[in-house]
Amino acid sequence: MLHLAQVKKNLEGKVMLRLLAQQKAEYAWLLLPEESDVLWANAADCIEGALVLAEISPTQQVQDIQDVTSWVLDIVKKYLSTGITPEFLQEEVQRAEQWRQSLTLQSQELGRRALEMEARRDQIQELEENLKQERKKLELMEHQLKADIAGELSEDV
Numbered sequence: 358m359l360h361l362a363q364v365k366k367n368l369e370g371k372v373m374l375r376l377l378a379q380q381k382a383e384y385a386w387l388l389l390p391e392e393s394d395v396l397w398a399n400a401a402d403c404i405e406g407a408l409v410l411a412e413i414s415p416t417q418q419v420q421d422i423q424d425v426t427s428w429v430l431d432i433v434k435k436y437l438s439t440g441i442t443p444e445f446l447q448e449e450v451q452r453a454e455q456w457r458q459s460l461t462l463q464s465q466e467l468g469r470r471a472l473e474m475e476a477r478r479d480q481i482q483e484l485e486e487n488l489k490q491e492r493k494k495l496e497l498m499e500h501q502l503k504a505d506i507a508g509e510l511s512e513d514v
Contacts, residue, residue, distance in 0.1 A: 358379060358380065358412070358413055358415075359379070359380040359410060359411070359412055359413075360374075360376045360377070360378065360379050360380070360410070360411045360412075360413050361376075361377045361378040361379075361386070361408065361409075361410060361411075361425070362374035362375060362376050362377060362395075362408070362409050362410075362411045363375045363377060363406060363407070363408055363409075364397075364403045364404065364405055364406065364407045364408075364409060365394065365405060365406075366405050367394075371396060372396075372397045372403055373394040373395065373396055373397060374394065374395045374396075374397050374409070374411050374413075374419065375392055375393070375394050376389055376392075376393045376394070376395060376411075376413070377389060377408075395411075395413060395417050395418075395419060396419075397411075397419045397422070398419070399419070407425075408425040408429075409422050409423065409424065409425055410422070410423040410424075410425050410428055411423075
């Protein structure tokens with residue numbers, strides 16, 4: 358795993374790497390809360406206090422060392438030269454959170470409206486059924502009245 362580390366020499370003169378941060382994803386790093394040193398057995402011509410990028414195995418063995426200069430310059434070029442500051446990033450996080458909340462409210466409102474429309478559709482269908490039943494009753498009453506009138510007319514003749 359890739360670490361940002363500082364070169365140190367211990368009392369016996371052995372070169373150690375003090376692990377300062379650990380890469381979690383391509384653009385995500387975790388500052389290590391406690392100091393952790395790893396022995397760098399194959400150190401050659403290193404400057405104490407220098408920062409390096411170190412690939413450390415799960416068994417705490419130094420697998421690869423890179424000069425940090427190009428990495429730092431890349432960070433400066435990508436982020437710091439364009440004005441991306443911690444304050445800007447915090448504002449963007451807040452803006453994204455506001456958008457998320459707004460979208461959540463809109464989604465809830467749409468869900469509420471959909472439920473209301475479903476209830477109204479059910480009411481309309483129920484009214485249509487009632488109207489059909491009333492129409493059938495009226496038609497039956499009309500036929501009955503016509504039959505009664507026709508019967509009375511035939512009795513009078």
